[in-house]
Amino acid sequence: MTNNIQLISPVDGRVYAERRYADAAQIEQALVAASTAQAQWKRRPLSERAALCSAAVDAMLAMKDEIVPELAWQIGRPVRYGAGELRGFEERARHMIAIAPEALAAVEPAPVAGFRRQIKREPVGTVLVVAPWNYPYLTAVNSIIPALMAGNSVILKHASQTLLVGERFAEAMRRANLPAGLFHNLLLDHRQTTAIITSGRVQQVNFTGSVQAGTVMEAAAMGRFLGIGLELGGKDPGYVRADANLAHAVENLVDGSFFNSGQSCCAIERIYVDRKIYPAFVERFVDLTRQYVLGNPLDEATTLGPLVSPDAAEFVRGQIADAMVHGARALIDTKAFAANAPGSAYLAPQVLVDVTHDMALMREESFGPVVGIMPVSGDDEAIALMNDSAFGLSASIWTQDLAAAERIGDEIATGTVFMNRCDYLDPALAWTGVKNSGRGVTLSRIGYEHLTRAKSFHLRHEI
Structure with missing residues (x-):
């Protein structure tokens, strides 16, 4: 050596x-x-x-x-x-x-x-x-x-x-x-x-x-x-209830998914959205994701830099490809990002729908700029899916009902419960995790x- x-x-x-x-x-x-x-x-x-x-x-x-x-x-x-x-x-x-x-x-x-x-x-x-x-x-x-x-x-x-x-x-x-x-x-x-x-x-x-x-x-x-x-690390979920402030939820969940190219232990890696607002949420989420500028991180105009290595980017590409083989749909045209290049550390952000928990993308940590979005029928299904993970670092709930957020938070196996925010460590609160x-x-x-x-x-x- x-x-x-x-x-x-x-x-x-x-x-x-x-x-x-x-x-x-x-x-x-x-x-x-x-x-x-x-x-x-x-x-x-x-x-x-x-x-x-x-x-x-x-x-x-x-x-x-x-x-x-x-x-x-x-x-x-x-x-x-x-x-x-x-x-x-x-x-x-x-x-x-x-x-x-x-x-x-x-x-x-x-x-x-x-x-x-x-x-x-x-x-x-x-x-x-x-x-x-x-x-x-x-x-x-x-x-x-x-x-x-x-x-x-x-x-x-x-x-x-x-x-x-x-x-x-x-x-x-x-x-x-x-x-x-x-x-x-x-x-x-x-x-x-x-x-x-x-x-x-x-x-x-x-x-x-x-x-x-x-x-x-x-x-x-x-x-x-x-x-x-x-x-x-984690596979941190976000749950968007029907009463959520849609614009606020989209803006913050996009940022929570793609900041630092998704290379955060508490990044949002999977999102569950009430069926009533699912189509509107996905449309807005995709529109905002398309506004990222992938490129050289030394350029002030760049908002999405490369992953830490080509191998890291290749792992995420593999997760995306596997999910698509099993029925997922990718909503972002990666050709629109000029810097996106197979084999390189530069990877365009991606949003996948028609995803299930049979896919590694929704179970295993990605640590990259990709997120899967699923519709849910309500709180009970969202809780079950959020808990269907080997990880438990943080989870975010997007709602205007404080009591509901506390009630749901009590049922989630996680170290931190957020309401209407994500991907942030408050130094006055304990930073901890459960499970893996x-x-x-x-x-x-x-x-x-x-x-x-x-x-x-x-x-x-x-x-």
Whole structure:
């Protein structure tokens, strides 16, 4: 195996960056330094941790002009949207810093005479964050800033496709004058990552990625008595009721389906629409989809960039072709998108109807710019179809009836229920999944519970 990582840009297929994997000495140094630094860091007042983490956020935002085109070259996201990820990065980081005093405060049970009783939240130690390429700043910050705020040290292993993002995190921490050894960005292969997990020298692993890779992570952690958080993707549904605001539902579901070329764990990948409004919904949905501009992500006019690789695009093409063999109809003429080219990473958006759950397109994660739309007779059928999935990350309900949305949401096996919005993470709410979408929690005060351990104090001071 080569000792180098090559980052192949989906923009033109050329090598955009090349780096060397960490060697054994570098990994050992990082593990030792992280443990040493964490022992001192956890004693720093929370206000000092907050000041340093805030400075790191400021330092990252100061690099925006370099980061936006880098994202386009690394993952193909159009430059017109690049700054949006940094806004989300800041929102999540600032929120988690702000709520830390309350989230990490000791729990005080009802007083008992002669006793002092408390449950304190202690840091777990060193947290290994294994981050994906599709939202490389957002997914990583979900764990990194809260882990540091909780008193932990952090080792970041970023995806090879976004190795420059890991370097940006390291540079932001350096500019913020974070204590030496507290944060490390390591370029690791799969074998090295597994070895760190099995070493017993990290106490928490937070991974975002595929189900297959998550299974490997869980197997590596088995018997190590460490915490593991897995966010493994989804096949997220939208349900449009007859009373929905049609224009609002169409606009937001199109965006939820095709933003970032559909390469989002919580992208809309299947839609169920009440039969009464199904024809109108499909017509409007297709009309809006046709307005996308597929092309070079460095062009400000582009609204849909390439997928991360030709292989990723080929997988989606295969799903579409298989669905059509089994009776689905494609409503978008891909010839209208000049950049669409078989064998390339550039793939036009596609809308399929006459789909069923016998098709892989409606069951297996696509992670691309395609969506299937089915008519339903009402809430009961929609609930059954939304739950007919191995995934359960998020689901959205489009209605003007709040009570109905809550009632339906109670019946859906999912981590997040949206009403009249989709594809958004509110940092005040727990980000979690069920079934093959994973386990554990990031964001919100509950996220802090997965980066700390409870320590009870039962002190009898009157004898």
